[in-house]
Amino acid sequence: MTEDPRTGERRQEPQVRIGQGPGNRRELVVKSLWIGVWLIFLSSPVQDLTSGRHTTGGTVAGALGLTAFVVTYLSLVFRNMGRPFSPRTVVSMISVMAVLAPLLVYTLGPAWLGLFVYLSVACGATMPVRAAFWAIPAATVAMALVGLRWHEKPDVTLLLVPMIGFAMIGVGQLVRTTIELRKARATVAQLAANEERLRLARDLHDLLGHSLSLITLKSELAGRMLPDHPDKAAQQVADIEQVSRQALVDVREAVTGYRRARLGAELAGVQVALTAAGVTAEVPAEPALDGVPEESESALAWALREAVTNVVRHSGADRCLVQLTHRQTLDGALLELSVEDNGSGEAGGIPGNGLSGLMERLEKAGGTLEAGRIKHGFRLVARVPAAPAGDVGSGA
Template sequence: MDLPFDRPSPVTRRWRVTGWLLAGVWLFFLNIPLFTAVHQAQPWRRAVGVGTLVAFGVLYVLIFQWARNLRQAHRPIPVGQARASVGLLLALGLAGIPGTAGDWLTTLVFVAAAAVFLLPPVDALVVVVLCALTPPVAAALVPGWEAESTVVFAVLLASFAMFGVSRLAQRNGELRAAQAEIRRLAVAEERARTARDLHDILGHSLTVVAVKAELAGRLLELDPARAGTEIADVERLARQALADVRRTVGAYREISLSGELAGARTALAAAGIIGDLPDDLPTLPAAREELFGWAVREGVTNVVRHSGARRCVIRVHPDRVEIADDGRGPAGPQPPGDGGHGLLGLRERGGRLDGTVTVGRRPDGTGFLLRVTVPVEQR
């Protein structure tokens, strides 16, 4: 299912406007060549200068937005298209020479900045060095052009500034990706928790309901009054299971060890299994008591459903809880990841307290033993 927070957050209108402003504000520095172009005596030079500068500015903004959108989408900037874009900017700057004369060198500031934002580091460094060397070299080779030290400084400054902007954009993209991954993992964890709780709650309740319904069916002709009592218990258990599901969905579900032991006594008796349960319980931290309650619920559910046992023994110690029976036992060794959804959920719960879940035969080689152990120092 595609949840709203599984998708990347949409870019807000405010952020889009900010992006256009970041690209457009630097066009102010084209005022020098634009002033030169506007004051050309010959109309065609004026037209060439103004036209190329307008095209240069529009192209620069579009290129900046194109690259920025790719970064926000966590997609790489195609190197070939990036090189072509930088080359086109340089070509427009050169094409404006008839109208801007030596002031066209100002466009090199934008070419260098675009190279830093678009190109791989080595390519960008080459472009920046060439842009910084062009003003003094052009002044030496072209009569009437003055050496523009301010352009060299502006090229270097703009390159460093754009390097910072590009790194910031990259870090912001990585941060958004990390946030999206955190949201995805949170959704996955919540789904696993809900599935685990529903399995543990309904698995136990429905097992007891099935056992009592079967018992009521056998007693229907022999002892109708007792059968009616069992049917009443079935109704009560069904309503309790429904309430448990609602509390679980609302994240209000709480498990107590004493409550689970009382439920285990009832379930074992209904299944005709002798229950040897403790009368006194040690004082336990809340988290450990809840874990041991889940262990009793899962263990007794498996005893009633699968074991064919005649006797079930439950022992609770400060560091562990054990549920053992004299039934058929496991068919073979139980790998750590085996045992179905219930034991998998129990292992996940135990792992949060650095606990271990052991499943297998009893020490005498018979029956079945479920043991959940938590270090005593765990609080």
């Protein structure tokens, strides 16, 4: 993150997410530039084709061969960013490159030796590690042997081929490790959700098991007493009403405990959710909430959840800044939550159902909501009273 010296605003820089395909147009451009910059080694073959030193047939054949080589290379590398090809397809495409590279160099001249750099990169980035450790030296040896055809002495290109190839093995390992880490995080989140469901199921079973059994028993008794002893049946029905009311109170208390959003828990969950989605997050530590009403804390926690949900699902952002600040105003102490991202923001700037419901929730707690586009993304600011009503003198 950098700061604009003219406006003082924080500027979010584009980030290439490792091990994931491009999620939006900006990421596609960034990754395309990252891959395209290495096409500089094609300048020599292109210059050789346009120099006029070859026959018309040789120029056409060279252009077709170079096009096939570059298309194969780019298809292999671009696809490897998202869903890779099957191992058999990868081997087939690398085999095409392994045939075209020495053939073009042998027939057209030493200006084409740079093709072996792309062959080495493709081997290191897409092949299994053990196979790549054999394929890269083989490509280097092939380059040296074909270079003898034109009496070329070893130069820096001969060193670049193995160096870049083995470097790409490291990059490939990093990508695979990152993908496995994302899967592990998703699995941990799923297991945590399953454990929470099981705990809720156990609590509801403990709360309702006895009550429902008693209601069933008394309902059977009332049914048997109803023809001959309507007064006793009425007493059983009254008992059923009392038990059911108490069961309803117990369930409401249990569910309220589960549903009440806690700001500290939401901050921890936000960090995990944003990181799992590939968004670089700046999230504050658990704040001091002494004296903050439960309604204010809950409303702010729901605001944080809604804002981060929009960031993950709709914004296309790769950075998110969460800030929590105590402020003292003429109306009393306020707790302010700010969630800022560098994405595209809400479509058309029109608040969705989530923001409308969030605004109503904050108003019930005596708070306010501001949401809208900023210069480099979208910002949501929620404010709630940091002290109980009537305690105007307290503040941060």
